[in-house]
Amino acid sequence: MLNLKVAFFATTSNMDSGASWSLLRMIINLHKNGITPIVFLQKHGNIEEKLNAYNIKYYVIPEYCYDTWIRNIGENINIKYKCKQLVKKYINFVSYLKIKKIVKEEKVNLIHLNGLPTFLGAKVAKNSNIKLVWHIREFMGDDLGLEFVNNQEAKNLISESNAIVVVSNAVGRSFNNFVKNPNKIHVVYNGLEVEKYYKKRKIFSDSNSMTISIIGRLVPQKGQLDLLKAVKYLKDNVKKNTTINIIGASTSYLNVLKKYSKENSLNVNFINYTSHIETYMQKSDVICVCSKKEAFGRVTIEGMLSGACVVGSRSGGTPELIDDSINGYLYGPNNLKELSNILEHIYTNQLEAQRVAEKGQLFAKNNFTDKKNAQNILSLYKKIM
Structure with a gap:
């Protein structure tokens, strides 16, 4: 049995998405196999009821991905947008410091991001010398109408993952030319109850x-x-x-x-x-x-x-x-x-x-x-x- 403390970073805090259900079932079953999970939420939501029901520890720390990491394709980049972006970046920096401190105190062995709409955990992993798994559950543009704010930064950060999990071969193919080492990509289909x-x-x-x-x-x-x-x-x-x-x-x-x-x-x-x-x-x-x-x-x-x-x-x-x-x-x-x-x-x-x-x-x-x-x-x- 593998005894690890893993910090999971959720992309949504509500149970109205497949990503949340997939994350929850994955954590529950990993917990049964010796993994000690800690979950980081970007905001409060009804996923907390599920985590409490299974005695899974979690923290709620704001992370503003939209406009700082990802954005809608065709977003109107005006002065108002840039001002909001600066505020969000400042909040993200404060949150990064909080997360890094908690990860150190909790003695986390591995960080697992549950999708592309989260990235602070990857920066913590990089600067704390902690192994990183990035779980990609989306195409970005084709299914969500999203793009990275800084494509090169995203490419570099995702490529530094120790493993990249994709939910289908189709998603894997779409990122083959994006990440620097496609051999890091592993297809793991979602599991259901x-x-x-x-x-x-x-x-x-x-x-x-x-x-x-x-x-x-x-x-x-x-x-x-x-x-x-x-x-x-x-x-x-x-x-x-x-x-x-x-x-x-x-x-x-x-x-x-x-x-x-x-x-x-x-x-x-x-x-x-x-x-x-x-x-x-x-x-x-x-x-x-x-x-x-x-x-x-x-x-x-x-x-x-x-x-x-x-x-x-x-x-x-x-x-x-x-x-x-x-x-x-x-x-x-x-x-x-x-x-x-x-x-x-x-x-x-x-x-x-x-x-x-x-x-x-x-x-x-x-x-x-x-x-x-x-x-x-x-x-x-x-x-x-």
């Missing part, structure tokens, strides 16, 4: 109706509007029997989706994000993953485990999870007519869809457990220590 999502069942309990769910942040990159447009293309007899659940935390984009649904007489339920997302998945016939470019596709695996038939875009990490027409269905990126045809095929070939869903469930159950994920991370720790 299988028993939370798993349900052995039959889809299409009512053969005359189809329930489709799409889960994720309500932003254009997640493709909710694409799904609505694809359903609009369905034959009238299929469309009128189709219900769509759009599940995600409310944003201004919600109004765009509601307007389109109303104008096209689509049967849509808008459901705010819930930590018990599995209850909706287990009542869905189809789960659609319409993201422009999903780094891993946690919802893909959740959907498979729930017993639904999963349909995803042939982009990002999704094709690594879905074997077309075997354990799910793939459609070409932005090819809404193909997506519509697949949905219609599922509705009219329900026995085939059931077989595909069952194979997807078995595939997810066998390959994406949180225990397996933790063992892979633990092996990596042993390799670099």
Whole structure:
């Protein structure tokens, strides 16, 4: 058993993102294997309830990544922006000193960053001669619309990691030419709490109706509007029997989706994000993953485990999870007519869809457990220590 004290740096403090759930399950299982975890949060949030429930020690220290480390592509760099940036840099410097002091007092052996929207931990690791693992769960530009404020600084800092964990081969390829030593990149797929999502069942309990769910942040990159447009293309007899659940935390984009649904007489339920997302998945016939470019596709695996038939875009990490027409269905990126045809095929070939869903469930159950994920991370720790 490897006895290490590891400081984990979270990128978000709420449990409404796949990154938070993946981090939590990873920490819980690493803890069972001898790792003593300490978590650094950038601000207060409901992840604290989970950490307290598992007696995991944590600190809340502000870290302003936006505008100092990363920013929105096309950001308007004006005087107001630069003034805010200076204030954030000062706060970050104070936070860096606090983190460095805590890391020394806690006798931390290794620092593990849970994504690209955090960087102070990397600077502490560099200046304290502590091993660093950087977990990359995003493409940046293609999925989040983000870029580094200083590309060269980011390249240098990330490249100094002892190991770089990516959540899919697709993410790994996107950073091969960015980091100085691509041999540091290791693919470790996310792990899930299988028993939370798993349900052995039959889809299409009512053969005359189809329930489709799409889960994720309500932003254009997640493709909710694409799904609505694809359903609009369905034959009238299929469309009128189709219900769509759009599940995600409310944003201004919600109004765009509601307007389109109303104008096209689509049967849509808008459901705010819930930590018990599995209850909706287990009542869905189809789960659609319409993201422009999903780094891993946690919802893909959740959907498979729930017993639904999963349909995803042939982009990002999704094709690594879905074997077309075997354990799910793939459609070409932005090819809404193909997506519509697949949905219609599922509705009219329900026995085939059931077989595909069952194979997807078995595939997810066998390959994406949180225990397996933790063992892979633990092996990596042993390799670099």
